[in-house]
Amino acid sequence: MNSKATRLALLPLAIIAIGAASGCGEADGGGSGDGKSLTIYSGRDEEYVGPLIETFKKENPGTTVEVRYGDSAELAATIREEGGQTPAGIFFSQDAGALGALQEAKLLRELPSSILDRVPSAFRSAQGDWVGTSGRVRVLGYDSRSLAPSELPKSVFDLTEPRWKGKVGWAPANASFQSFVTAMRLSEGEAKTKQWLEQMKANGTRSYEKNGIIRDAIADGEIEVGLINHYYILEAIKEGEADGDTYPVKLHFFTDGDVGTLINVAGLGIPEASKQQTAAEQFASFLLADPQQQYFAEETGEYPLVKGIAQDPSLPPLSSIKQPQLDLSDLSDLQGTQELLQETGVL
Amino acid sequence: MATHANRLPVAGGFALRGVSPLTLLTAGLVAAVCAVPIVYLFIVILGEPAAAWQAIWRQGTLRLLLRSLALAVAVGFTATLLAVPLAWLTGRSDLPWRRGWTVLSVLPLVIPSYIGAYLFVSAFGPRGELQKLLGVEQLPSIYGFSGAWIVLTLFTFPLVLLPVRAAMRRLDPALEDAAHGMGRSQFEVARTVILPQLTPAIGAGALLVSLYALSDFGAVSILRFESFTQVIYQSYRSSFDRTGAAALAGLLVLVLLLLLTVESRVRRRRSYHRVGPGSARITADVPLGRWRWPAVGFCAAVALISFVLPVGMLIFWSVQSVAGEVDLGQVATAAGNSLLLAGLAAAAAAFAALPVAWLGARAPGRLSRVVDLLTTSGYALPGIVVALAMVFVGIRLVPVLYQSLPMTVLAMVIVCLPLAITATRSAVVQIPPRLEEAARGSGRSPLAVMATVGIPLTRGGMLAGAALVFVAAIKELPVVVLLSPIGFDTLPLVIWQQSSRSFFESGAIPALVLLVVTAPGIWLLVGRQR
The missing domain is CATH 3.40.190.10 (Periplasmic binding protein-like II)
Incomplete structure (x- = not known):
């Protein structure tokens, strides 16, 4: 009788234990050392981003890369709730608006000029907190x-x-x-x-x-x-x-x-609290490097933002399209x- | 012989006769965990009280709130109108092929309302199948209140039907016989004897349906009904205004309080167990006579609209997209993950619901109302609010478990718990309290009483509750998107990815798989109901 009671009381504990055992392996891995791992919060679809990430993994075999896919705005809201403890090393957003919101909440870290300067000033944050990757x-x-x-x-x-x-x-x-x-x-x-x-x-x-x-x-x-x-x-x-x-x-x-x-852009920003700055910057530079910009032009039909990348011949060059006067962060x-x-x- | 109708002692303060301290303690613990979303809302609102006021006092908030409340009440009402006759026909009459109708009447639950809404638009909307069929230029608009009303009713009414059918089958025929014996007409018997015994089941079911309508986002946004929940989502998604969103969600908690009060009035202060010796006779089926075939027609019409047609369209699209780029391996993994997650959530919820149900049945009063409010809040709030609350609290309190499976399961339990509580409580109220008293009197510990008397006698309710949670959890999306371990794809996630990428039709195969893997839950719900 009593053993039955004990068993019943133990059942929920067992459920939690099973869950913990199967889940914990994946729970951490985000917080550890620079350059070892990278957690990407991606508002862009796996269909477009997946192949790029595979290439990044091949080029950086020492880095463990994990991606959480979701809606850009919801991921931005999540980073905001996570605050100083966010597991996100970098945020890859579908549009400039979500990046602008994080910038306004002062949750993004300024990017190095080597990354920012890859794209024209209209397609990056005026404060240097985020950078566009494709248009x-x-x-x-x-x-x-x-x-x-x-x-x-x-x-x-x-x-x-x-x-x-x-x-x-x-x-x-x-x-x-x-x-x-x-x-x-x-x-x-x-x-x-x-x-x-x-x-x-x-x-x-x-x-x-x-x-x-x-x-x-x-x-x-x-x-x-x-x-x-x-x-x-x-x-x-x-x-x-x-x-x-x-x-x-x-x-x-x-x-x-x-x-x-x-012209709106997809882009990325590094959370202020990111513990993976080195790997995150590596990934940002990677997306803005010529081959990946070429990928956007060929595979997703988007406009590469880096100068000198060939676009689809049926499209007028980006430089010939005049962006209306506005700061994309304000979107x-x-x-x-x-x-x-x-x-x-x-x- | 008769059900006694005297009043139960109403508990105030801590004078809680009828429940053991263990029950009280565990119920309190469950309520405390379920309070996470409300605590989060408080923290956010108090962080920027001025901005919160501003969001609430914006023009149109009241109108919006009333619109949403109207939808919730309307859906609860029509779901009841649909469910009660169906419950009676499949539960108490000699309807032909009753077994089949019993199953069909519950199956709409497996169709997520967002998929139902999409199918509805594809069928009846502009450039939809019906329009093509009729060859007309334009049909009356299905967007807005009426569309949301119809769709939410069609895919939630089994939540009323299940408890009502169970209650009908448990009715003690001796009561009806006695009333007939006193010369009352069939109608009088229905009104004075049967209906009062069904009101708690109707109230509980209608509450679940109304709260679902209040918190639903997917269906209302597809049907372009500007609801309160939709505005909360917009506050997060498009204006990145977490304080405004929290303030509006706080108002939703107040609405929940109102609805809960109404429902508890219906349920309170009656008792439904037999006091006479022996057990109830099995109720006899009522012959339908010449109403047999119209009754079959009614069941068939409901089944056609709420299940057969939607599934038919999904199959049609799946066949069309079969050559497409659906990754069947990914769908299979996602199906496994979905089953694991929903199964764990169902088991955990069944046990978490037990003390809460016990408290609500044995000691209804101020304390149990507070517990009810806390345990129901996760179900009534939009999924995104619960998910972000878990993010906020989880990463600060238990960072080790953050974005792990246990935390996802926990969030899922918070979202689905009222389904389990309602089912379990309806089983508890039928147990005469003297059974536990006798068990306790013989010197058993509270835990032993629960294990030897409580759980065995409420097993049916617990199983039904677990099944309902399973069916609800497997469809849930926002909690999974933000809280699950990275790479833990579930079926709703795959459906969302596929359909946001191009057309909804490419999500048809995972959607169909979702319906198939939900089947075990339905089997648990109706398989036992002989």
Whole structure:
């Protein structure tokens, strides 16, 4: 009787012990010495980052590399809660906003200039706390079967004209779209942004879930143009839907400096409390080295940020696209954007 | 012979007759661990009280709160409307193929609400399957309140159905016979004898459903219903405002308090065990007569919408994407991890729930209400809040266990515990207290009483609770993303990765695998219910 009671009391303990035994091996390993191990918090998908990490491991056999994949903003929030004890050696973010938020909370450490200077100043933190590793450009995808390049609008603000009524697609719930609206608020002001959103809505702009679906809707002839990221076209061509010349959806870049061609970046920062600074800096330098920049150009269809790297020949060079005047760190101010999207009934 | 309806002594302060000090101590311990999210919220809010006030006093907070509360109540209500007739038909009538309907009526639980919502949009949304089928330009919008209402009802109603069906099958027929004997009509009997005995089960189930609706993020965001939880997620994700998020989550705790009070009013101060000698007769099935086939039609319609169609769509997509780039090895590993995690969480929750259920059943009062609030908070708060609370507290208190499997299991228990407590408590209230009193009187230690009387008699409830936790834990995502050991992929994680990468359809295979591995939990839930 009593032994039965004891057994029952021991069961939960046994469960915890089993769990501890199977989990503990992986629990530590983060905190130990410089250059020996590196824990990466990655907001970027394993599909794109995985091969790079494999290469890094091969080049640095002495370093144990572990990666926690998640949503960029949630990982940033986690680093914030972890504070001084974060196991993260480095944070690889999908967008500049999450890095900007950590910088504002003073949770990032200044990067050495040897890393920062690899990319133009527009694509890194003004304070030197984070650096961009690859870029993506907001563009207008258009149906080349029904539209000639000369018919396309010069500015994203022209899409409110009657000519485009019911012909435009956008993805209001998408993070890239919201970053673009944030950029518009910052560079053009709240009033003008609100007016644009209202006029676009009144002009029958169609909402879609994701960029890729907008692209397919253009290819299907459902709409003529859509606001998307540049690499979605390359992706469709790569996945074999059509070869480059016959694929009906083409890219249009708004005229220089228009907020419609916002260039946002994926990038990385080293937490102030990182105990793996050497390995983290090694990884940052690695991502900004020529071969890895080449990888971004070829494999993910993104823009390499380091000068002198060949890009996809179908894309205009990055230097020819004029970034609207703004600090990418400020894109962390998404709250106002979402309120505006809801207020105007766009979302 | 009759169930006595006198009042239980209500405990105030520490005069807790009916529970042993051991029960009290362990229940307190469980509640203390479950308090982690609330403690975290306090710390964050008190860190920047001005910013917290600002977040709450922002225009629209009250409206938002009322909208979410309306959704929670509406979902609880419709889930009950759907569940009670189904429970009666599958539990008390001579419905044809009753066994099959019994299983089908619980199966919607295996479909995570975020997948259900996505399937719903694909079927009925713009450019969806139905629109293609009908060839029309536009259908009425399914986004917003109505969409969230329908989807959350469809995939949570078994949480009401299970306790109600169990309660119906336990009804003592002697009571009904007595009422009939006194000349009361069938309707009168249902109203005065049966319904009062079912209200605790309905209340407990509806509470679980409502709290789920309150804390859900995946389904409401896919269906674009701007809920309170969604705004909390946005505060973290897009404005990086942890204080604002914590302040809003704090308000959610107050709403929880309100709902718990309503529910405990329904449950309190009645007792449901038999006082007569012997055990209850098995209840007889009620013949449906000419209502047989309409009843079958009703069961079939519910099963079709809440299970058959969604699964059919998943199978269709899986077949389409089979040639695609799904890494089956990764899916298999993730399935193993999911089973391990959910299994450990279920076992741990079953034991953690025991003292809490005992306290709630034997000594309902102020103390048990506090324990209820703490143990329910993890279930009612958005997953991201619980996950970040565990991050914050875990890395400071037990850094050795940080981002390890035990801590993931613990977080999962905190998120799912009320499911186990509710199921166990409904079993405890049926045990006459004199059984434990007799056991204690014979000189056994409290632990021995629990082992020889408590656990054997509540085994059914504990198993049902464990099964519910298993089914819920295996679908959980935010806790796993932030707290699991690095590289510990689970099925929801793989589904999320696959679908965020390109289209949801490529997550169909892991989603289907998720449904299949959840089956053991469903078997535990209905396999025993003869």
